[in-house]
Amino acid sequence: MSALYGTYARSELAFARGEGMRLFTEDGTAYLDFAAGIAVNALGYGDKHVVDALKAQADKVWHTSNIFTIPEQEKLAQRLVDATFADKVFFTNSGAEALECAIKTARHYFWARGEKERVDIIGFSGSFHGRTIATIAAAGNRAYTEGFGPMPGYKHTTPGDLAAVEALIDDKTAAILIEPVQGEGGVTAFSDAYLKGLRALCDKNGLLLIFDEVQCGYGRTGKFFAHEWSGVIPDIMTVAKAIGAGFPLGACLAKGEVAESMVPGTHGSTYGGNPLACAVGNAVLDRILAPGFIEHVDAMGKILAHELHQLMQKFPQYITEVRGKGLIAGIKIAPPVRDFVARLRDHKLLTVAASDNVLRLLPPLIVNEDEIREAIGIIAGAFVEFDAEQASAAQ
Numbered sequence: 001m002s003a004l005y006g007t008y009a010r011s012e013l014a015f016a017r018g019e020g021m022r023l024f025t026e027d028g029t030a031y032l033d034f035a036a037g038i039a040v041n042a043l044g045y046g047d048k049h050v051v052d053a054l055k056a057q058a059d060k061v062w063h064t065s066n067i068f069t070i071p072e073q074e075k076l077a078q079r080l081v082d083a084t085f086a087d088k089v090f091f092t093n094s095g096a097e098a099l100e101c102a103i104k105t106a107r108h109y110f111w112a113r114g115e116k117e118r119v120d121i122i123g124f125s126g127s128f129h130g131r132t133i134a135t136i137a138a139a140g141n142r143a144y145t146e147g148f149g150p151m152p153g154y155k156h157t158t159p160g161d162l163a164a165v166e167a168l169i170d171d172k173t174a175a176i177l178i179e180p181v182q183g184e185g186g187v188t189a190f191s192d193a194y195l196k197g198l199r200a201l202c203d204k205n206g207l208l209l210i211f212d213e214v215q216c217g218y219g220r221t222g223k224f225f226a227h228e229w230s231g232v233i234p235d236i237m238t239v240a241k242a243i244g245a246g247f248p249l250g251a252c253l254a255k256g257e258v259a260e261s262m263v264p265g266t267h268g269s270t271y272g273g274n275p276l277a278c279a280v281g282n283a284v285l286d287r288i289l290a291p292g293f294i295e296h297v298d299a300m301g302k303i304l305a306h307e308l309h310q311l312m313q314k315f316p317q318y319i320t321e322v323r324g325k326g327l328i329a330g331i332k333i334a335p336p337v338r339d340f341v342a343r344l345r346d347h348k349l350l351t352v353a354a355s356d357n358v359l360r361l362l363p364p365l366i367v368n369e370d371e372i373r374e375a376i377g378i379i380a381g382a383f384v385e386f387d388a389e390q391a392s393a394a395q
């Protein structure tokens with residue numbers, strides 16, 4: 001019996017080491033990784049540049065506290081500001097904490113302007129923003145909120161319908177919060193027109209637009225951030241997962257005037273952005289922003305989408321939709337997705353289930369064409385196997 005909280009339905013599989021695109025068990029069995037620790041391990045396993053940076057910083061200083069200046073943190077913030085719409089950055093240890101900072105920043109922005117009643121955040125079904133009280137409330141998924149008490153301050157609608165969003169806006173609304181590509185909710189990429197429509201609603205009503213790019217950001221869609229495809233600029237953006245490539249790190253980015261009221265005493269974090277985390281973060285960013293890296297992701301994303309469409313033609317009875325953008329890809333399948341993920345695991349391919357019975361593919365961003373074809377081959381084999389089982393069960 002495990003001494004851990006029973007909050008996960010864990011597989012018994014445990015890994016001893018990793019290398020590039022593969023994880024290995026203690027007995028040396030290799031698994032091709034199309035899960036990447038849920039979009040975290042953007043550089044796969046054992047990236048030398050990042051490992052060297054961590055080791056070098058480990059010999060200097062791990063933690064000092066945000067009561068002191070942290071040079072690695074200043075540097076990482078400046079680099080993120082230079083590469084995005086943002087002027088200011090707050091570092092956290094996780095995605096949910098980045099969202100907490102985003103929500104506090106939005107509410108405080110209006111409070112400081114004397115619009116104290118503006119506290120509500122409009123969110124969308126199918127969204128996921130983390131597991132803290134504020135972030136489950138923001139996502140509004142009953143499967144996560146039930147049993148955890150009242151959660152005022154959030155409204156929800158179905159994504160895709162601008163009129164429905166407009167109908168929710170009143171003088172208590174502060175912000176609209178959305179993932180440009182929903183991850184957990186079923187790998188849904190929203191159209192440029194829809195994101196532009198949300199921006200226009202925010203502009204018309206004086207609201208803030210918050211993009212949660214914790215999963216879809218940091219190169220995964222083939223741009224540094226997913227919203228760049230649409231040209232729509234948010235006021236606040238949350239980042240995590242790939243930013244530390246496996247070291248716990250997150251960030252909330254904001255426009256200067258939006259973050260202005262977040263003065264000493266309004267927010268803080270003991271660990272957030274400590275020297276060790278930011279040394280790793282800087283090394284990860286070196287790799288992500290290296291010439292050609294994001295172009296590689298874009299090229300691989302196109303190949304993956306092409307291969308998934310071919311697969312859908314081969315198995316139209318089992319694959320009904322190809323979703324996603326770049327290397328955040330999904331297929332809506334007929335067999336129960338959790339069983340199918342386990343089946344793929346038996347065939348030494350790691351994938352992730354998403355809502356709406358979607359099989360989610362999130363390979364490390366270093367994936368190459370051969371590895372994509374290898375994964376597609378394993379998925380095809382699993383469908384053939386499933387098909388044979390269905391046929392024999394029907395006899």
Ligand SMILES: *Cc1c(COP(=O)(O)O)cnc(C)c1O
Nearest residue numbers: 094095096128129130183214215
């Ligand atoms: C994973 C995720 C989060 C939460 O991140 P944690 O590090 O688990 O707190 C928030 N938003 C999105 C879009 C995510 O995918």
